[in-house]
Amino acid sequence: MRPGTWPWLAAAELRMTWRGFSGGYFWLLTVGGGLLWIAMHWAAIATMPSGYPLIAGMLQVPVFAGGMMWLAASLMVSQAMVHSITALMDSGRLDLLLSSPLPQRAVFMTRGLEIAVSLALLPAYALLPLAHAGLFTGHPGLMGIYPVLVSGALFCTAAGLMITMTLVRLLGARRARTAGQVLAALVGVAFFLAFQIPNSLSPGAKKAAGLWIMSQLNSGWALGPQSPLWWPLRAATGELLPLLAVTAAGIFSFRLTIDLAYARFVGGTQESFAAARPAAAPSAGTPVFRAGLTRVLLAKEWKLVLRDMQVISQTLVQLLYLVPLLLAGFKHGPKNPYIIPAIVAAAAMLAGNLAWLTVSAEDAPELVSTSPVPVGRLMKVKAAAAALPLLALLLPLSLWWLTRSAPQAAVLMLCGTGAVVSAALIQLWNPCSGKRQELKYRNKSFGGAGIIEMGSTVSWIAATVCAGMYREWLPYALAACAVMLLAGWHAGRGAREKVWGRA
Amino acid sequence: MNDLKGAAQALSIKGLSKNFGAKRAVDGLDLEIPAGEFHALLGPNGAGKTTTLRMVAGLLKNDAGSVSVYGHDIGLSPADAKRAMAFLPDDPMLYGKLTALEYLEFVAGLWGVPAAEAGPRAKELLEWLELWDNRDQYSEGFSRGMRQKLALAGAMIHSPRLMILDEPLTGLDARAARSVKDMLTDYVKKGNTVVLTTHILEIAERLAERISIILDGRIIAAGTLDELRSRAGAAAGPSGATLEDVFLGLTEPA
Numbered sequence: 192m193r194p195g196t197w198p199w200l201a202a203a204e205l206r207m208t209w210r211g212f213s214g215g216y217f218w219l220l221t222v223g224g225g226l227l228w229i230a231m232h233w234a235a236i237a238t239m240p241s242g243y244p245l246i247a248g249m250l251q252v253p254v255f256a257g258g259m260m261w262l263a264a265s266l267m268v269s270q271a272m273v274h275s276i277t278a279l280m281d282s283g284r285l286d287l288l289l290s291s292p293l294p295q296r297a298v299f300m301t302r303g304l305e306i307a308v309s310l311a312l313l314p315a316y317a318l319l320p321l322a323h324a325g326l327f328t329g330h331p332g333l334m335g336i337y338p339v340l341v342s343g344a345l346f347c348t349a350a351g352l353m354i355t356m357t358l359v360r361l362l363g364a365r366r367a368r369t370a371g372q373v374l375a376a377l378v379g380v381a382f383f384l385a386f387q388i389p390n391s392l393s394p395g396a397k398k399a400a401g402l403w404i405m406s407q408l409n410s411g412w413a414l415g416p417q418s419p420l421w422w423p424l425r426a427a428t429g430e431l432l433p434l435l436a437v438t439a440a441g442i443f444s445f446r447l448t449i450d451l452a453y454a455r456f457v458g459g460t461q462e463s464f465a466a467a468r469p470a471a472a473p474s475a476g477t478p479v480f481r482a483g484l485t486r487v488l489l490a491k492e493w494k495l496v497l498r499d500m501q502v503i504s505q506t507l508v509q510l511l512y513l514v515p516l517l518l519a520g521f522k523h524g525p526k527n528p529y530i531i532p533a534i535v536a537a538a539a540m541l542a543g544n545l546a547w548l549t550v551s552a553e554d555a556p557e558l559v560s561t562s563p564v565p566v567g568r569l570m571k572v573k574a575a576a577a578a579l580p581l582l583a584l585l586l587p588l589s590l591w592w593l594t595r596s597a598p599q600a601a602v603l604m605l606c607g608t609g610a611v612v613s614a615a616l617i618q619l620w621n622p623c624s625g626k627r628q629e630l631k632y633r634n635k636s637f638g639g640a641g642i643i644e645m646g647s648t649v650s651w652i653a654a655t656v657c658a659g660m661y662r663e664w665l666p667y668a669l670a671a672c673a674v675m676l677l678a679g680w681h682a683g684r685g686a687r688e689k690v691w692g693r694a
Numbered sequence: 695m696n697d698l699k700g701a702a703q704a705l706s707i708k709g710l711s712k713n714f715g716a717k718r719a720v721d722g723l724d725l726e727i728p729a730g731e732f733h734a735l736l737g738p739n740g741a742g743k744t745t746t747l748r749m750v751a752g753l754l755k756n757d758a759g760s761v762s763v764y765g766h767d768i769g770l771s772p773a774d775a776k777r778a779m780a781f782l783p784d785d786p787m788l789y790g791k792l793t794a795l796e797y798l799e800f801v802a803g804l805w806g807v808p809a810a811e812a813g814p815r816a817k818e819l820l821e822w823l824e825l826w827d828n829r830d831q832y833s834e835g836f837s838r839g840m841r842q843k844l845a846l847a848g849a850m851i852h853s854p855r856l857m858i859l860d861e862p863l864t865g866l867d868a869r870a871a872r873s874v875k876d877m878l879t880d881y882v883k884k885g886n887t888v889v890l891t892t893h894i895l896e897i898a899e900r901l902a903e904r905i906s907i908i909l910d911g912r913i914i915a916a917g918t919l920d921e922l923r924s925r926a927g928a929a930a931g932p933s934g935a936t937l938e939d940v941f942l943g944l945t946e947p948a
Contacts, residue, residue: 477813477814477817478795478799478813478816478817478829479809479813480798480799480802480803480809480812480813480816481799481803481809482808482809482810483803483809484803484804484806486803487799487800487802487803487804488800488803490796490799491789491792491796491800494791494792494796495789495791495792498791498832499791554788554789554790555787555788555789557751557753557781557783557787558787558801558804558848559804560751560752560753561751561752561753561776561779561780561781562776562801562804562805563772563773563774563776563777563804563805563806564773564804564806565772565773
């Protein structure tokens with residue numbers, strides 16, 4: 192491979208990425224994932240009888256499989272935007288690359304391909320067993336999944352990059368980062384929310400909309416079986432014309448993005464490094480500081496959370512998934528049995544996130560450790576900083592609920608408080624050293640506080656449901672809540688000793 | 695009598711040791727720094743300077759030995775020891791999304807400085823460090839030098855009696871470096887104590903009253919520049935040798 196070309200750069204990046212994977216957990220995941228993949232092949236071959244008109248049936252009503260494809264695509268575009276923003280701000284390696292004599296186009300091409308590969312990995316893992324099974328069951332056309340995956344990843348990468356570039360052009364690098372994170376969150380849940388629209392319609396409107404959609408699905412140009420919207424699905428089953436069109440669309444859109452936007456990308460990158468927050472009019476006179484450590488610490492924690500758009504956008508996504516349920520709950524009032532458990536779940540989830548941010552994602556841990564205040568005391572105030580805003584929201588909500596149903600208001604207040612305090616305590620008792628940007632990955636690490644916090648939230652949801660409908664089970668649910676708290680305390684002994692026990 | 699003697703020392707390190715796996719980073723280090731002294735800790739990369747300072751600041755637990763700050767043992771009464779001290783590492787400990795004033799308010803709160811004193815003091819420090827016009831900006835937009843100056847203001851806001859600085863002039867322009875040096879000199883003249891590490895030997899030569907040279911986790915020489923010159927002897931070259939000559943002579947691999 193000739194040094195200085197994009198394949199050479201891509202190989203170097205791949206090598207560096209590969210070296211990042213190591214450790215027993217990685218190999219466990221690789222072996223476990225490999226075995227599961229083999230099992231998925233076996234299952235696909237066993238459940239795909241050669242005589243069954245699988246493909247014809249799928250193409251007659253393409254809305255389900257096709258809809259899933261577009262849902263996956265929307266999530267991939269959202270991910271591509273997140274990756275593009277990271278690429279834009281990742282000054283370390285990019286500085287070196289941009290200061291080298293490498294053509295800037297090659298740098299941009301490599302970054303784009305990296306994003307495309309990362310987008311394609313999960314869908315490839317899920318779909319390739321179907322493609323391979325097709326070879327053994329008389330559906331060789333399913334090998335079309337390969338080019339569709341590649342072109343889909345390229346197309347979504349191009350879309351993500353173009354949206355990010357446009358934001359950079361319109362808003363400047365700094366604002367584009369914030370706007371991009373919020374937009375990525377919205378794109379990620381857009382399809383989910385769109386599917387929930389019928390639930391909020393009146394029965395008449397729902398029926399009319401259903402009839403219109405059915406007519407469109409049967410024969411309409413936009414949604415009918417022959418619609419270009421479903422061409423990716425047809426391409427995946429091996430139909431030649433859609434396959435050529437989809438492949439060409441993916442490659443062409445990616446190349447076009449590289450050719451049109453790389454200069455803007457480089458400009459945006461350089462600008463993002465240099466960008467400083469525009470100076471606000473300075474406050475006049477001698478500053479007036481808050482008195483007391485607790486007030487100062489609470490103010491600091493709340494400011495840091497409110498000013499972090501990445502945290503807000505990630506939290507927004509989690510809340511948006513709950514919006515349909517909450518809307519349905521408020522619409523049907525106290526009769527809806529799911530509304531209070533949903534509020535309790537949302538409050539516990541937010542409390543866990545906030546407590547992780549305040550307790551474990553301290554930006555300047557060494558400053559805190561060198562101060563004369565015992566770390567344990569600081570941590571308690573930090574956990575309180577996470578719980579207090581949610582308790583402050585629960586109180587008026589419970590009071591308002593009192594006007595509708597007093598018993599439900601009591602359940603909401605007590606179980607909500609229990610869930611919030613438990614989530615904050617579990618994080619308080621299990622401190623670790625994290626970074627704010629790692630918030631969304633915090634629960635992906637099995638073991639430790641993540642899984643116990645999840646167990647605690649589920650227990651409080653169960654307690655909320657039992658308090659409303661199955662009173663005889665309530666003591667067991669509350670016992671489970673207590674067990675989870677004890678487990679959280681027990682699991683964090685080592686971490687507390689390590690973090691709180693510093694001199 | 696012992697307590698009185700201990701209190702006269704701003705920093706007293708006895709038999710301090712720290713291992714990282716099989717590597718002995720600090721090896722039975724002894725160091726006494728009296729109150730009111732400007733002390734420089736010099737040594738080649740990996741000699742154990744930063745590890746020693748991190749143990750003094752309470753960021754690392756020692757495997758053996760003791761550290762006391764104005765008579766307060768960092769392991770036994772950490773709050774008293776830390777209250778008298780400020781630690782400024784080479785990478786400033788800041789919050790990108792806090793403004794300069796908010797940062798100082800937080801640090802003052804941590805050290806329990808009354809709000810009525812902390813506000814005017816913050817103004818004074820920011821004006822002196824030429825950051826007053828940037829007081830309402832987030833520090834994430836600051837240059838390296840501005841970040842270093844803000845961290846220094848944070849270290850000064852609680853008026854510590856002992857300041858421990860790890861490469862404090864890194865990233866500062868000539869003007870800012872000069873004002874920091876002047877500030878540290880004034881600070882010592884008022885009876886306070888400074889311990890700093892630096893790779894810029896000229897700074898140690900000009901500012902420090904006493905210098906300790908650390909190698910392989912041990913103090914191999916300590917004293918005034920003249921004492922070090924005579925100790926280095928022929929290895930350092932003729933009389934009147936610079937600190938660089940002395941340093942290279944003492945730390946030259948055998």
